[in-house]
Amino acid sequence: MTALLAPARTAWSARAWAIYLGWIVITLDGSALNLALPRIAEDLNAHASGISWVVDAYTLPLASLLLLGGSLGDRVGAERLFRIGAIGFAAASVACALSPSIGLLIACRTAQGVFAALLLPMVLALVGKSFNDPGQRSSAVNLMTVFGGAGMAAGPFLGGLLTDTAGWRAVFWLTAPIAIAAAALVGAADRPRTRQSRPRFDWAGQLIGTAGLVAVVAGLIEAGRGTSPALTWALLVAGVVLLVIFVLVEHRSPAPMMPLSVFRSPGFTGATVGGFAFQFGAYGLQFFLALYLQAAWGVSALTGGLLLAPFAVGIVASSVFANPYLLRRGTRQMILVGSAAAAAGTLLLLATTAAEWWWVLVIAEFVIGAGTGIYSTALNKTASTSLGADSAGLASGIYNTARQVGQSVGIAILGALAALADSRAGFIAAIALITCCAAAIAATELRPRTAALA
Incomplete structure (x- = not known):
């Protein structure tokens, strides 16, 4: 009603x-x-x-x-x-x-x-x-990608x-x-829940979960700097321990902040895994190339920025021209098509062995961006709707947390690869990891399914 x-x-x-x-x-x-x-x-x-x-x-x-x-x-x-x-x-x-x-x-x-x-x-x-x-919702999610x-x-x-x-x-x-x-x-604002209908605030879950995430993200930031390995490992280990405790607390809590039952939804679980891989691969690649192009090709910061611009142009282009059609075919097909395009573009980067191959880099960046614009729209739509309107905030919080942590992990690992003395070996290793991210996104839709995502 x-x-x-x-x-x-x-x-x-x-x-x-x-x-x-x-x-x-x-x-x-x-x-x-x-x-x-x-x-x-x-x-x-x-x-x-x-x-x-x-x-x-x-x-x-x-x-x-x-x-x-x-x-x-x-x-x-x-x-x-x-x-x-x-x-x-x-x-x-x-x-x-x-x-x-x-x-x-x-x-x-x-x-x-x-x-x-x-x-x-x-x-x-x-x-x-x-x-x-559903049609208006799909258009809104796609326009988010455009903007x-x-x-x-x-x-x-x-x-x-x-x-x-x-x-x-x-x-x-x-x-x-x-x-x-x-x-x-x-x-x-919509009418808020009455005091009687609100779940009890999960103080233990909030504090332990937030502390765990702070430690993990701080450890990843420190890893990206590479200045203190001991501090990095201390933060990461503490963060992982706290997050394990968080899961145990949520499992026993009568009113958990993050009900573990949300991961029984295959669509939401797939979107969360895909969100992590999305930020690791797509945004991690931009970070890696920004460092690699200046160090290995000797380009200026401005030139490097211009060489990376086709990624964003590809996102906008696929959102404007491809997504209005693909959204009618369902998010499953969008994720498979988008991740395949992103993987193909990433592998094309292997042909850019020197600065004179800049035009191949531009094409590859555009293809990766186009694929990203397709599958990210599908992931956003799935994450925003798979748990229903009453849990939309929780779903978005979990999904965006997975994305941000994926980006932090990607920057830490790919930043270390960009700093290798053998720049070509670092480049190949980075491309392999980023291609695996695209494969992981595709794998979220290749599992056995009980119902297709709309």
Whole structure:
């Protein structure tokens, strides 16, 4: 009855625009900031470790608090938490722009990461809650991919342009009005659960799960730096132990934050595994190539950025031209087609043995991006709908946590391969790992199935 009485929404409604703007804020922030880092270091007299924390202080809370954000959204309402996350992110962005020192900038970046962890899972949760019609829901998920790809493509250009013309602070001013617009457009909150209908808050699960994720992600960040192997292993071991305890606590809890029963859904489990492999492979590849092209080919940072742009162009192209047709065929076919294209593009990279083969790199990047745009749309759709509207926040929190941890693992491992003295051996090993990621995504749809995903 609630679904019948809910206002009809289309993929171009105000609520839909809130979703797209919330998605593009997260994408644009990271891709635009990278080119501003050298200028930040110069203006604020920051050492290399301080500059790395400008990135890591955002990544750590984002990856660690997504699960908490997702479960909170199901308790207080996705719209309400989306608005809190967007307004908080905007305020933290303004504080970053006004920061007079590297220490204060790092603190404000931490606040950005916390509010991003509230905002990001609500983006996918709102897709599942806002569109009752499967066709409209598919269009909205696909348009998210379009806007995300556009943000990824425009981010480096805008970041470089703003840094060179208005200064690095303008990069933070860029995202603040977008986040405010998203908060304004999200609309009225749905009626929250009554106190009687809300599950008891799982304090033990929240604290242990968050601590475990913080330790694992911090260990992966430290592994990427390669400065302290002892600290890296201590953090990783502690994180794994805490996450094992978390699973045991959730198994015994009468009202778990993350009911283990959610993984009985083959579609959701497949999407979660696919999300991990997606971020490891697709975003890990971009990180690896950014280092490899400068070290092995001797290109400038700007040239390297231009050589990587076809990846984002491919995402947008497949979302605009292929996905409207493929979405009618179902997510299973999209995942198989997209992962096959991404694997083919990755293997094509093996032909780029020197800088004169740059045109092969461009083609391969475009093909990988096109495949990524296809399968990521299917993964997003499955993750946002497979557990139902009442658990949309939890589903999105788990899925996005898997993605962010996958990205951290990918950067740590592929960063180490990029630093090998034998750059060609590192390149081949990286390509092999990334191809395995595409194969893992395909494997999530090759298992025996009881029902096809819509």
